[in-house]
Amino acid sequence: MRKFSFMLPIFLILILLLSSCEGAKKAKLEVQDRTEFVLNTIISVAVYESEEMTEGLWNDIYKPVREVDALVNRFNRDSELSKINEYAGKCEVEISKTTYDLLSFAKEKSQEVNGAFNITIGALTSLWNIGGEEARLPSEAEIRDGLAKMKLDKLLLRSEDNRYYAELKEEGMSLDLGAVAKGYAAELTKLKLRELGVQRALLDFGGNILILDELEPAKDWKIGLQSPFKERGEAFMYVVVGDETVVSSGDYERFSIINGVKYQHIINPFTGYPVDNDLSGVSVIEENSALADVYSTSLMVMGKEKAREFIEAKKLEAILFYKDGSHEVFLKENRENGTL
Numbered sequence: 162m163r164k165f166s167f168m169l170p171i172f173l174i175l176i177l178l179l180s181s182c183e184g185a186k187k188a189k190l191e192v193q194d195r196t197e198f199v200l201n202t203i204i205s206v207a208v209y210e211s212e213e214m215t216e217g218l219w220n221d222i223y224k225p226v227r228e229v230d231a232l233v234n235r236f237n238r239d240s241e242l243s244k245i246n247e248y249a250g251k252c253e254v255e256i257s258k259t260t261y262d263l264l265s266f267a268k269e270k271s272q273e274v275n276g277a278f279n280i281t282i283g284a285l286t287s288l289w290n291i292g293g294e295e296a297r298l299p300s301e302a303e304i305r306d307g308l309a310k311m312k313l314d315k316l317l318l319r320s321e322d323n324r325y326y327a328e329l330k331e332e333g334m335s336l337d338l339g340a341v342a343k344g345y346a347a348e349l350t351k352l353k354l355r356e357l358g359v360q361r362a363l364l365d366f367g368g369n370i371l372i373l374d375e376l377e378p379a380k381d382w383k384i385g386l387q388s389p390f391k392e393r394g395e396a397f398m399y400v401v402v403g404d405e406t407v408v409s410s411g412d413y414e415r416f417s418i419i420n421g422v423k424y425q426h427i428i429n430p431f432t433g434y435p436v437d438n439d440l441s442g443v444s445v446i447e448e449n450s451a452l453a454d455v456y457s458t459s460l461m462v463m464g465k466e467k468a469r470e471f472i473e474a475k476k477l478e479a480i481l482f483y484k485d486g487s488h489e490v491f492l493k494e495n496r497e498n499g500t501l
């Protein structure tokens with residue numbers, strides 16, 4: 162799930178020079194980092210040119226992602242998301258503002274990508290359970306049933322007097338925020354870092370890379386992209402970004418082999434089957450990681466031709482990796498990139 166990420170060597174050299182000039186001022190450390198397993202993935206945060214980070218500060222930094230995990234992880238029976246799913250077709254559930262905001266965002270974006278991304282896909286993802294120990298090939302009747310339980314308009318969200326509620330109107334409906342929660346949590350973490358006065362950081366949320374860079378002069382960050390065709394951790398090409406995010410989705414991220422056939426974890430909401438088209442992976446460069454997370458999953462569902470049209474219509478920056486081993490780059494003219 163992790164992408165290889167690194168900075169230009171020149172960046173490191175500059176940092177060393179700057180810190181030695183600080184002289185009598187309070188010592189700033191070149192880099193301090195921490196990695197934890199949250200949201201079913203590896204979450205790393207590296208803070209640059211900052212005073213020594215205390216245990217308390219690290220706890221503050223990891224608070225948003227732990228909170229998102231506790232609220233919307235569908236594998237956690239106590240999460241608010243599990244409660245909404247449990248009471249589908251029965252009653253509404255009171256939720257936190259964080260869950261409400263994330264659900265509202267995801268519902269709205271689903272419409273923007275013409276349904277390629279749909280958070281009411283939970284009945285289908287549970288049916289397939291791709292990447293889990295009990296992955297299996299469902300029957301056609303089960304798939305039809307799963308498709309019938311995917312209805313975005315039957316997800317009701319309501320707020321009143323600073324209290325928030327969600328309801329799934331039909332029994333058997335189920336929410337899955339797996340395609341957007343990492344990006345959302347990553348954005349909240351970036352906000353928290355800013356709030357704490359951190360001006361330069363690299364976040365890696367299981368493939369969602371984010372840069373926070375408010376120091377002057379801002380640096381160029383060279384982000385390596387995993388090739389869908391090489392060993393995990395082996396970068397294939399790079400893009401240079403500033404205070405931005407690079408989010409990738411792909412058939413190599415999570416999959417299961419059932420009866421000798423490889424099935425990936427992204428489900429096509431129009432067929433009910435795991436995506437199987439001409440795309441192997443996509444990377445999206447954006448300002449907002451939650452949005453990039455929605456787009457990367459959606460582009461995978463769309464397939465080559467629709468993805469190209471969508472990228473061009475929205476003026477997105479993205480790289481499409483095709484199954485035949487080729488790739489196509491849709492980047493701003495001045496965006497430095499290359500193969501490795």
Ligand code: AMP
Nearest residue numbers: 277278279280339340410426427428458
């Ligand atoms: P990502 O790695 O961001 O592309 O998200 C993939 C995860 O999102 C899967 O593991 C499922 O939990 C969930 N998912 C699968 N297909 C879809 C879809 N079409 N729309 C929304 N979520 C999905």
Ligand code: MG
Nearest residue numbers: 340454455458
């Ligand atoms: Mg996604």
